[in-house]
Amino acid sequence: MEQLIADLLAHPKVIETRDHMHHSIPKHDHLLRSVKYSSRFAKLLRADLRTCVRAAMIHDIDSRLGTLTTHGAVAARWAAEQGEPEAVCRAIISHMYPLGPAPTSREAWVLVLADKAASLGDFRQYLRGLINGSSQQIRRRLELSDPYYCQRPRRPRHRLLHRRLLNRPLRPRRRRTRAEP
Numbered sequence: 628m629e630q631l632i633a634d635l636l637a638h639p640k641v642i643e644t645r646d647h648m649h650h651s652i653p654k655h656d657h658l659l660r661s662v663k664y665s666s667r668f669a670k671l672l673r674a675d676l677r678t679c680v681r682a683a684m685i686h687d688i689d690s691r692l693g694t695l696t697t698h699g700a701v702a703a704r705w706a707a708e709q710g711e712p713e714a715v716c717r718a719i720i721s722h723m724y725p726l727g728p729a730p731t732s733r734e735a736w737v738l739v740l741a742d743k744a745a746s747l748g749d750f751r752q753y754l755r756g757l758i759n760g761s762s763q764q765i766r767r768r769l770e771l772s773d774p775y776y777c778q779r780p781r782r783p784r785h786r787l788l789h790r791r792l793l794n795r796p797l798r799p800r801r802r803r804t805r806a807e808p
């Protein structure tokens with residue numbers, strides 16, 4: 628199966644996803660997990676394996692340039708520019724269903740299911756890493772390497788605390804006046 632995506636694995640655009648954060652883990656992990664589930668579901672649903680695994684490897688490329696509902700179209704456009712067949716692009720567009728457009732092919736349904744299954748796997752990976760501290764380390768590394776996080780203005784960690792306690796203007800205390808006897 629790796630032969631079907633060998634060229635994509637060597638593509639700089641895919642390689643850079645090792646330094647991008649996605650579901651609090653490297654995006655590259657999410658893409659590979661999606662490929663794994665796509666190959667399983669492709670066999671179950673008798674879909675074209677090559678289309679499914681290539682669509683899975685690309686489906687979240689440049690996702691930050693779109694929204695939850697439109698980033699499928701962003702990745703599909705990139706795939707088309709790379710010369711991917713229409714079937715691959717079509718599967719990518721609808722991978723966020725029911726957010727965004729509905730799948731229009733068997734391969735597109737495979738990617739919808741594979742992406743959801745992979746997202747659950749991502750969550751499990753993150754939770755497991757919380758126990759030995761590796762998730763926190765990876766998150767810190769990705770915050771430094773991911774351009775989206777580097778360019779984002781830093782917010783104070785305890786925003787609510789700052790606003791509620793530290794930034795609250797001090798009101799002068801009212802003096803209690805003793806009631807006259």
Ligand SMILES: [Fe+2]
Nearest residue numbers: 686687690723
């Ligand atoms: Fe996505």
Ligand SMILES: [Fe+2]
Nearest residue numbers: 657686687742
């Ligand atoms: Fe995804």
